Amino acid sequence: EDAAQGNTPVDVIDMKLYGQMDGKSVLEKALSLINK
Incomplete structure (x- = not known):
């Protein structure tokens, strides 16, 4: 559900690239x- 909202698309990209x-x-x- 959180992914649907797309709070942090960066995480999705990282997961795809470094899957x-x-x-x-x-x-x-x-x-x-x-967080920084």
């Missing part, structure tokens, strides 16, 4: 940057 890699690490990094 094969560690998505969690990318998400955590992205969230850290966003």
Whole structure:
């Protein structure tokens, strides 16, 4: 449901680009940057 709203499209892009890699690490990094 949250994804439908698209609160953070960056996360979606990261997940798509780094889907094969560690998505969690990318998400955590992205969230850290966003929180900053």
